[in-house]
Amino acid sequence: MTEKNIPLWEVFIRSRTGLAHRHAGSVHAADAEMALQNARDVYTRRGEGLSIWVVPSHVITASDPADRDSLFEPTASKIYRHPSFYDVPEEVGHM
Amino acid sequence: MYTQALNVKDTALPAADPQREARFQARIDAEEKIEPNDWMPDGYRQTLVRQIAQHAHSEIVGMHPEGNWITRAPSLKRKVALLAKVQDEGGHGLYLYSAAETLGVSREELVEQLLDGRQKYSSIFNYPTMTWADVGVIGWLVDGAAIMNQIPLCRCSFGPYARAMIRICKEESFHQRQGYEIMVALCRDGTPAQKAMAQDALNRWWWPVLMMFGPSDQDSQHTDKSMRWKIKRFTNDELRRKFVDATVPQGRYLGLTFPDPDLKFDETTGHWAFGAIDWSEFRRVVSGDGPCNRQRLRQRKRAHERGAWVRAAVLAHAAKRRAREQAAAGVAAE
Ligand SMILES: [Fe+2]
Ligand SMILES: [Fe+2]
Numbered sequence: 001m002t003e004k005n006i007p008l009w010e011v012f013i014r015s016r017t018g019l020a021h022r023h024a025g026s027v028h029a030a031d032a033e034m035a036l037q038n039a040r041d042v043y044t045r046r047g048e049g050l051s052i053w054v055v056p057s058h059v060i061t062a063s064d065p066a067d068r069d070s071l072f073e074p075t076a077s078k079i080y081r082h083p084s085f086y087d088v089p090e091e092v093g094h095m
Numbered sequence: 096m097y098t099q100a101l102n103v104k105d106t107a108l109p110a111a112d113p114q115r116e117a118r119f120q121a122r123i124d125a126e127e128k129i130e131p132n133d134w135m136p137d138g139y140r141q142t143l144v145r146q147i148a149q150h151a152h153s154e155i156v157g158m159h160p161e162g163n164w165i166t167r168a169p170s171l172k173r174k175v176a177l178l179a180k181v182q183d184e185g186g187h188g189l190y191l192y193s194a195a196e197t198l199g200v201s202r203e204e205l206v207e208q209l210l211d212g213r214q215k216y217s218s219i220f221n222y223p224t225m226t227w228a229d230v231g232v233i234g235w236l237v238d239g240a241a242i243m244n245q246i247p248l249c250r251c252s253f254g255p256y257a258r259a260m261i262r263i264c265k266e267e268s269f270h271q272r273q274g275y276e277i278m279v280a281l282c283r284d285g286t287p288a289q290k291a292m293a294q295d296a297l298n299r300w301w302w303p304v305l306m307m308f309g310p311s312d313q314d315s316q317h318t319d320k321s322m323r324w325k326i327k328r329f330t331n332d333e334l335r336r337k338f339v340d341a342t343v344p345q346g347r348y349l350g351l352t353f354p355d356p357d358l359k360f361d362e363t364t365g366h367w368a369f370g371a372i373d374w375s376e377f378r379r380v381v382s383g384d385g386p387c388n389r390q391r392l393r394q395r396k397r398a399h400e401r402g403a404w405v406r407a408a409v410l411a412h413a414a415k416r417r418a419r420e421q422a423a424a425g426v427a428a429e
Contacts, residue, residue: 003203003403003406003407004410005201005203006203006406006409006410008193008196025190025193025194025258025259025262026193026196027189027193028202029409030409030410030412030413031409031412031413031416034409034413041186042186042189042190045179045182045183045186046266062132064132065130065132065133065134
Protein backbone atom coordinates (compact mmCIF):
# COMPACT_ATOMS: atom_id res chain seq x y z
CA MET A 1 0.00 0.00 0.00
CA THR A 2 1.35 3.44 -0.80
CA GLU A 3 0.44 5.96 1.85
CA LYS A 4 -0.67 9.50 1.18
CA ASN A 5 1.97 12.05 2.12
CA ILE A 6 1.21 14.24 5.10
CA PRO A 7 1.25 17.96 4.12
CA LEU A 8 4.23 20.23 4.83
CA TRP A 9 3.92 23.47 6.83
CA GLU A 10 6.39 26.31 7.31
CA VAL A 11 6.88 27.40 10.91
CA PHE A 12 7.43 31.00 12.05
CA ILE A 13 8.21 31.85 15.66
CA ARG A 14 8.19 35.11 17.58
CA SER A 15 10.99 34.87 20.08
CA ARG A 16 10.91 36.24 23.59
CA THR A 17 12.68 39.38 22.50
CA GLY A 18 9.47 40.65 20.91
CA LEU A 19 10.80 40.71 17.37
CA ALA A 20 8.77 39.78 14.30
CA HIS A 21 7.94 36.13 13.63
CA ARG A 22 10.91 34.46 12.03
CA HIS A 23 11.13 31.34 9.90
CA ALA A 24 12.26 28.40 12.04
CA GLY A 25 11.82 25.39 9.74
CA SER A 26 9.01 23.12 8.70
CA VAL A 27 6.85 20.29 10.02
CA HIS A 28 4.48 17.71 8.60
CA ALA A 29 0.88 17.66 9.83
CA ALA A 30 -2.54 16.69 8.56
CA ASP A 31 -4.17 19.98 9.61
CA ALA A 32 -3.37 23.40 11.05
CA GLU A 33 -4.08 22.45 14.64
CA MET A 34 -1.69 19.51 14.53
CA ALA A 35 0.87 21.62 12.68
CA LEU A 36 0.85 24.07 15.59
CA GLN A 37 1.20 21.25 18.09
CA ASN A 38 4.08 19.68 16.17
CA ALA A 39 5.80 23.04 15.71
CA ARG A 40 5.63 23.58 19.46
CA ASP A 41 7.19 20.17 20.15
CA VAL A 42 9.88 20.43 17.49
CA TYR A 43 10.91 24.08 17.63
CA THR A 44 10.21 25.39 21.15
CA ARG A 45 11.55 22.86 23.62
CA ARG A 46 13.60 25.50 25.43
CA GLY A 47 11.33 28.52 25.62
CA GLU A 48 12.37 29.78 22.19
CA GLY A 49 9.01 31.33 21.44
CA LEU A 50 5.96 33.24 22.61
CA SER A 51 3.91 32.82 19.46
CA ILE A 52 3.88 30.44 16.49
CA TRP A 53 2.53 30.80 12.96
CA VAL A 54 2.16 27.82 10.67
CA VAL A 55 1.55 28.26 6.95
CA PRO A 56 0.96 25.52 4.36
CA SER A 57 4.23 25.42 2.39
CA HIS A 58 2.45 25.30 -0.96
CA VAL A 59 0.78 28.71 -0.52
CA ILE A 60 4.08 30.58 -0.26
CA THR A 61 5.05 32.50 -3.37
CA ALA A 62 8.78 33.16 -3.53
CA SER A 63 10.84 35.42 -5.77
CA ASP A 64 12.97 33.64 -8.32
CA PRO A 65 16.72 33.71 -7.57
CA ALA A 66 17.27 34.39 -11.29
CA ASP A 67 15.45 37.75 -10.87
CA ARG A 68 17.71 38.80 -8.06
CA ASP A 69 19.56 41.44 -10.02
CA SER A 70 16.49 43.06 -11.57
CA LEU A 71 14.65 43.08 -8.24
CA PHE A 72 17.32 44.20 -5.85
CA GLU A 73 20.19 45.70 -7.80
CA PRO A 74 18.47 49.10 -8.53
CA THR A 75 18.51 50.04 -4.84
CA ALA A 76 22.30 49.78 -4.67
CA SER A 77 22.74 53.08 -6.55
CA LYS A 78 20.20 55.01 -4.48
CA ILE A 79 22.61 56.11 -1.82
CA TYR A 80 20.47 59.23 -1.15
CA ARG A 81 18.07 56.92 0.69
CA HIS A 82 20.59 56.62 3.51
CA PRO A 83 21.22 59.20 6.26
CA SER A 84 24.96 59.15 5.65
CA PHE A 85 24.34 60.80 2.23
CA TYR A 86 23.48 64.13 3.93
CA ASP A 87 25.91 66.52 5.59
CA VAL A 88 25.01 68.14 8.87
CA PRO A 89 27.40 70.92 10.09
CA GLU A 90 29.60 69.69 12.88
CA GLU A 91 28.52 72.55 15.20
CA VAL A 92 24.99 71.16 15.15
CA GLY A 93 26.18 67.95 16.74
CA HIS A 94 24.55 64.56 16.54
CA MET A 95 21.36 64.32 14.52
CA MET B 96 30.45 10.27 11.41
CA TYR B 97 26.73 10.86 11.11
CA THR B 98 27.89 11.68 7.60
CA GLN B 99 29.74 8.49 6.79
CA ALA B 100 27.62 8.54 3.61
CA LEU B 101 30.20 10.91 2.19
CA ASN B 102 32.39 7.92 1.65
CA VAL B 103 30.21 6.17 -0.91
CA LYS B 104 30.71 6.42 -4.67
CA ASP B 105 28.37 8.57 -6.75
CA THR B 106 26.00 7.06 -9.25
CA ALA B 107 26.26 8.30 -12.85
CA LEU B 108 25.46 11.98 -13.22
CA PRO B 109 24.03 13.80 -16.24
CA ALA B 110 26.29 15.88 -18.47
CA ALA B 111 27.86 18.80 -16.69
CA ASP B 112 27.23 22.48 -17.39
CA PRO B 113 30.73 23.93 -16.99
CA GLN B 114 29.72 27.58 -17.20
CA ARG B 115 27.04 27.41 -14.54
CA GLU B 116 29.25 25.17 -12.46
CA ALA B 117 32.03 27.77 -12.54
CA ARG B 118 29.60 30.48 -11.44
CA PHE B 119 28.32 28.19 -8.70
CA GLN B 120 31.84 27.45 -7.49
CA ALA B 121 32.64 31.18 -7.45
CA ARG B 122 29.68 31.77 -5.13
CA ILE B 123 30.90 28.99 -2.85
CA ASP B 124 34.43 30.39 -2.86
CA ALA B 125 33.02 33.79 -1.87
CA GLU B 126 31.37 32.06 1.14
CA GLU B 127 27.88 32.79 -0.20
CA LYS B 128 25.18 30.44 1.06
CA ILE B 129 23.40 28.30 -1.51
CA GLU B 130 19.63 28.29 -1.03
CA PRO B 131 17.14 25.64 -2.20
CA ASN B 132 15.88 27.45 -5.31
CA ASP B 133 19.36 28.38 -6.54
CA TRP B 134 20.92 26.48 -9.40
CA MET B 135 23.30 23.75 -8.17
CA PRO B 136 25.16 20.89 -9.84
CA ASP B 137 23.40 17.53 -9.58
CA GLY B 138 26.38 16.11 -7.73
CA TYR B 139 26.08 18.79 -5.05
CA ARG B 140 22.38 18.08 -4.63
CA GLN B 141 22.93 14.33 -4.58
CA THR B 142 25.76 14.55 -2.05
CA LEU B 143 23.71 16.77 0.24
CA VAL B 144 20.57 14.65 0.08
CA ARG B 145 22.62 11.59 0.94
CA GLN B 146 24.52 13.30 3.73
CA ILE B 147 21.57 15.10 5.32
CA ALA B 148 19.38 12.00 5.08
CA GLN B 149 22.03 9.83 6.69
CA HIS B 150 22.48 12.45 9.37
CA ALA B 151 18.70 12.54 10.01
CA HIS B 152 18.45 8.74 10.11
CA SER B 153 21.33 8.65 12.60
CA GLU B 154 19.49 11.00 14.95
CA ILE B 155 16.38 8.83 14.74
CA VAL B 156 18.08 5.44 15.13
CA GLY B 157 20.31 7.04 17.77
CA MET B 158 17.28 7.23 20.05
CA HIS B 159 17.22 3.43 20.36
CA PRO B 160 20.40 2.61 22.32
CA GLU B 161 19.68 5.28 24.94
CA GLY B 162 15.93 4.79 24.90
CA ASN B 163 16.76 1.31 26.14
CA TRP B 164 17.70 2.83 29.53
CA ILE B 165 14.97 5.40 30.13
CA THR B 166 12.85 3.12 32.30
CA ARG B 167 15.91 1.95 34.24
CA ALA B 168 17.66 5.28 34.88
CA PRO B 169 19.01 5.23 38.46
CA SER B 170 17.25 8.40 39.66
CA LEU B 171 14.49 10.79 38.65
CA LYS B 172 17.10 13.43 37.79
CA ARG B 173 18.88 11.08 35.39
CA LYS B 174 15.60 9.93 33.95
CA VAL B 175 14.28 13.38 33.04
CA ALA B 176 17.68 14.31 31.57
CA LEU B 177 17.79 11.16 29.44
CA LEU B 178 14.19 11.62 28.31
CA ALA B 179 14.92 15.21 27.30
CA LYS B 180 18.06 14.15 25.45
CA VAL B 181 16.34 11.38 23.53
CA GLN B 182 13.51 13.77 22.66
CA ASP B 183 16.10 16.26 21.38
CA GLU B 184 17.56 13.58 19.10
CA GLY B 185 14.12 12.99 17.63
CA GLY B 186 13.86 16.74 17.08
CA HIS B 187 17.29 16.79 15.40
CA GLY B 188 16.09 14.11 13.02
CA LEU B 189 13.07 16.25 12.12
CA TYR B 190 15.09 19.46 11.56
CA LEU B 191 17.33 17.49 9.24
CA TYR B 192 14.55 15.79 7.30
CA SER B 193 13.05 19.22 6.67
CA ALA B 194 16.45 20.52 5.47
CA ALA B 195 16.70 17.54 3.09
CA GLU B 196 13.17 18.17 1.83
CA THR B 197 14.18 21.60 0.54
CA LEU B 198 16.28 19.69 -2.02
CA GLY B 199 13.21 18.09 -3.55
CA VAL B 200 12.90 14.75 -1.78
CA SER B 201 10.02 13.93 0.56
CA ARG B 202 10.44 12.72 4.10
CA GLU B 203 8.34 9.67 3.24
CA GLU B 204 10.84 8.71 0.53
CA LEU B 205 13.77 9.12 2.89
CA VAL B 206 12.16 7.05 5.63
CA GLU B 207 11.38 4.36 3.08
CA GLN B 208 15.03 4.31 1.99
CA LEU B 209 16.16 3.92 5.60
CA LEU B 210 13.75 1.06 6.19
CA ASP B 211 14.66 -0.84 3.03
CA GLY B 212 18.38 -0.38 3.64
CA ARG B 213 19.19 1.87 0.66
CA GLN B 214 20.29 4.64 3.01
CA LYS B 215 22.47 4.16 6.06
CA TYR B 216 22.81 5.66 9.50
CA SER B 217 25.95 6.04 11.58
CA SER B 218 27.75 2.78 12.39
CA ILE B 219 27.94 3.74 16.08
CA PHE B 220 24.27 3.05 16.74
CA ASN B 221 24.71 -0.62 15.94
CA TYR B 222 26.42 -1.25 19.26
CA PRO B 223 24.46 -2.37 22.32
CA THR B 224 23.97 -0.45 25.59
CA MET B 225 24.73 -3.13 28.16
CA THR B 226 24.96 -1.10 31.38
CA TRP B 227 24.05 2.31 32.76
CA ALA B 228 27.66 3.40 32.23
CA ASP B 229 27.05 3.07 28.48
CA VAL B 230 24.58 5.94 28.74
CA GLY B 231 27.34 8.05 30.32
CA VAL B 232 29.86 7.06 27.66
CA ILE B 233 27.42 7.77 24.83
CA GLY B 234 26.75 11.30 26.06
CA TRP B 235 30.41 11.98 26.72
CA LEU B 236 31.95 10.36 23.63
CA VAL B 237 29.28 9.80 20.99
CA ASP B 238 27.74 13.25 21.44
CA GLY B 239 31.24 14.64 21.92
CA ALA B 240 32.31 13.21 18.56
CA ALA B 241 29.07 14.43 16.97
CA ILE B 242 29.75 17.97 18.22
CA MET B 243 33.28 17.87 16.77
CA ASN B 244 31.76 17.00 13.41
CA GLN B 245 28.75 19.29 13.60
CA ILE B 246 30.36 22.56 14.59
CA PRO B 247 32.09 23.02 11.21
CA LEU B 248 28.83 21.97 9.50
CA CYS B 249 27.24 25.16 10.89
CA ARG B 250 29.29 26.89 8.15
CA CYS B 251 28.25 24.44 5.44
CA SER B 252 27.59 26.13 2.09
CA PHE B 253 23.97 24.92 1.91
CA GLY B 254 21.81 27.35 3.91
CA PRO B 255 19.08 25.04 5.27
CA TYR B 256 21.64 22.45 6.45
CA ALA B 257 23.83 25.09 8.09
CA ARG B 258 20.84 26.61 9.89
CA ALA B 259 19.65 23.20 11.13
CA MET B 260 23.16 22.52 12.43
CA ILE B 261 23.26 25.79 14.39
CA ARG B 262 20.06 24.82 16.16
CA ILE B 263 21.36 21.29 16.80
CA CYS B 264 24.74 22.42 18.12
CA LYS B 265 23.04 24.66 20.68
CA GLU B 266 21.27 21.59 22.05
CA GLU B 267 24.16 19.12 21.87
CA SER B 268 26.24 20.67 24.58
CA PHE B 269 23.76 19.59 27.26
CA HIS B 270 23.95 16.04 25.88
CA GLN B 271 27.68 15.81 26.30
CA ARG B 272 27.71 17.43 29.72
CA GLN B 273 25.00 15.18 31.16
CA GLY B 274 26.97 12.16 29.90
CA TYR B 275 30.20 13.36 31.45
CA GLU B 276 28.41 14.07 34.71
CA ILE B 277 27.26 10.44 34.78
CA MET B 278 30.90 9.40 34.26
CA VAL B 279 32.11 11.64 37.09
CA ALA B 280 29.48 10.17 39.40
CA LEU B 281 30.59 6.64 38.56
CA CYS B 282 34.35 7.21 38.46
CA ARG B 283 35.15 9.87 41.04
CA ASP B 284 32.26 9.55 43.47
CA GLY B 285 31.30 5.93 42.85
CA THR B 286 32.20 2.53 44.30
CA PRO B 287 35.03 0.42 42.81
CA ALA B 288 32.35 -1.69 41.10
CA GLN B 289 30.80 1.41 39.51
CA LYS B 290 34.18 2.61 38.32
CA ALA B 291 34.89 -0.82 36.84
CA MET B 292 31.56 -0.62 35.01
CA ALA B 293 32.57 2.76 33.57
CA GLN B 294 35.95 1.38 32.49
CA ASP B 295 34.26 -1.56 30.80
CA ALA B 296 31.95 0.80 28.90
CA LEU B 297 34.89 2.93 27.75
CA ASN B 298 36.75 -0.20 26.63
CA ARG B 299 33.83 -1.27 24.45
CA TRP B 300 32.97 2.14 22.98
CA TRP B 301 36.36 3.77 22.39
CA TRP B 302 37.23 2.22 19.03
CA PRO B 303 33.72 2.36 17.56
CA VAL B 304 33.61 6.07 18.51
CA LEU B 305 36.87 6.73 16.64
CA MET B 306 35.34 4.99 13.63
CA MET B 307 32.44 7.47 13.67
CA PHE B 308 34.65 9.96 11.84
CA GLY B 309 34.74 7.62 8.83
CA PRO B 310 37.60 6.07 6.84
CA SER B 311 41.04 7.61 6.99
CA ASP B 312 41.73 10.33 4.44
CA GLN B 313 43.60 8.05 2.03
CA ASP B 314 40.53 5.81 1.72
CA SER B 315 37.79 8.42 1.75
CA GLN B 316 36.26 8.87 -1.69
CA HIS B 317 34.40 12.12 -1.25
CA THR B 318 36.60 14.33 0.83
CA ASP B 319 38.01 16.39 -2.05
CA LYS B 320 34.74 17.35 -3.66
CA SER B 321 32.95 17.93 -0.36
CA MET B 322 35.75 20.22 0.76
CA ARG B 323 35.68 22.15 -2.51
CA TRP B 324 31.91 22.58 -2.17
CA LYS B 325 32.39 23.61 1.46
CA ILE B 326 30.01 20.94 2.67
CA LYS B 327 32.90 19.62 4.71
CA ARG B 328 35.53 21.89 6.27
CA PHE B 329 37.87 19.36 7.83
CA THR B 330 38.90 15.88 6.75
CA ASN B 331 37.95 12.75 8.70
CA ASP B 332 41.46 12.39 10.10
CA GLU B 333 41.66 16.03 11.16
CA LEU B 334 38.40 15.76 13.09
CA ARG B 335 39.41 12.45 14.63
CA ARG B 336 42.68 13.92 15.85
CA LYS B 337 40.94 16.98 17.33
CA PHE B 338 38.53 14.65 19.11
CA VAL B 339 41.28 12.48 20.59
CA ASP B 340 43.18 15.56 21.76
CA ALA B 341 40.11 16.95 23.49
CA THR B 342 38.99 13.64 25.01
CA VAL B 343 42.10 12.01 26.46
CA PRO B 344 42.54 14.59 29.25
CA GLN B 345 38.84 14.22 30.15
CA GLY B 346 39.29 10.45 30.47
CA ARG B 347 42.37 10.87 32.60
CA TYR B 348 40.48 13.18 34.95
CA LEU B 349 38.05 10.31 35.45
CA GLY B 350 40.97 8.02 36.29
CA LEU B 351 40.13 5.75 33.34
CA THR B 352 42.52 4.18 30.87
CA PHE B 353 41.94 4.01 27.13
CA PRO B 354 42.03 0.57 25.50
CA ASP B 355 44.94 1.53 23.23
CA PRO B 356 48.52 0.61 24.24
CA ASP B 357 49.87 2.96 21.54
CA LEU B 358 48.12 6.04 22.87
CA LYS B 359 50.77 8.56 23.93
CA PHE B 360 51.39 12.27 23.84
CA ASP B 361 53.76 13.25 21.05
CA GLU B 362 55.88 16.20 22.24
CA THR B 363 57.00 17.09 18.72
CA THR B 364 53.51 17.40 17.18
CA GLY B 365 51.70 18.46 20.35
CA HIS B 366 48.99 15.83 19.66
CA TRP B 367 48.01 12.48 21.11
CA ALA B 368 49.19 9.66 18.86
CA PHE B 369 46.89 6.64 18.77
CA GLY B 370 47.02 3.06 17.50
CA ALA B 371 45.70 1.58 14.26
CA ILE B 372 41.93 1.38 13.81
CA ASP B 373 40.46 -2.00 12.81
CA TRP B 374 38.76 -0.94 9.58
CA SER B 375 37.52 -4.45 8.89
CA GLU B 376 35.20 -4.08 11.89
CA PHE B 377 34.00 -0.72 10.56
CA ARG B 378 33.23 -2.18 7.12
CA ARG B 379 31.43 -5.11 8.69
CA VAL B 380 29.19 -2.86 10.80
CA VAL B 381 28.48 -0.44 7.94
CA SER B 382 27.53 -3.28 5.62
CA GLY B 383 24.92 -4.54 8.08
CA ASP B 384 26.71 -7.06 10.24
CA GLY B 385 27.26 -5.19 13.50
CA PRO B 386 25.97 -6.43 16.86
CA CYS B 387 22.59 -4.64 16.61
CA ASN B 388 21.97 -3.76 12.93
CA ARG B 389 19.09 -6.20 12.51
CA GLN B 390 17.46 -5.27 15.79
CA ARG B 391 17.59 -1.52 15.07
CA LEU B 392 15.99 -1.85 11.65
CA ARG B 393 13.40 -4.29 12.94
CA GLN B 394 12.43 -1.78 15.65
CA ARG B 395 12.25 1.10 13.15
CA LYS B 396 10.09 -0.94 10.77
CA ARG B 397 7.78 -2.02 13.56
CA ALA B 398 7.37 1.55 14.80
CA HIS B 399 6.61 2.69 11.26
CA GLU B 400 4.06 -0.06 10.64
CA ARG B 401 2.39 0.40 14.00
CA GLY B 402 2.04 4.12 13.30
CA ALA B 403 0.35 3.56 9.93
CA TRP B 404 -3.18 3.67 11.33
CA VAL B 405 -2.41 6.95 13.10
CA ARG B 406 -1.20 8.55 9.88
CA ALA B 407 -4.28 7.28 8.05
CA ALA B 408 -6.56 8.51 10.84
CA VAL B 409 -5.21 12.07 11.00
CA LEU B 410 -5.52 12.44 7.24
CA ALA B 411 -9.09 11.09 7.29
CA HIS B 412 -9.99 13.41 10.16
CA ALA B 413 -8.54 16.44 8.34
CA ALA B 414 -10.40 15.52 5.14
CA LYS B 415 -13.69 15.13 7.01
CA ARG B 416 -13.28 18.49 8.72
CA ARG B 417 -12.45 20.17 5.43
CA ALA B 418 -15.51 18.65 3.78
CA ARG B 419 -17.71 19.82 6.66
CA GLU B 420 -16.35 23.35 6.47
CA GLN B 421 -16.89 23.46 2.73
CA ALA B 422 -20.45 22.23 3.10
CA ALA B 423 -21.14 24.87 5.76
CA ALA B 424 -19.64 27.58 3.56
CA GLY B 425 -21.86 26.37 0.68
CA VAL B 426 -25.00 26.62 2.83
CA ALA B 427 -24.02 30.09 4.04
CA ALA B 428 -23.54 31.28 0.47
CA GLU B 429 -27.02 30.18 -0.60
FE1 LIG C 1 21.65 14.94 17.94
FE1 LIG D 1 22.97 14.52 20.95
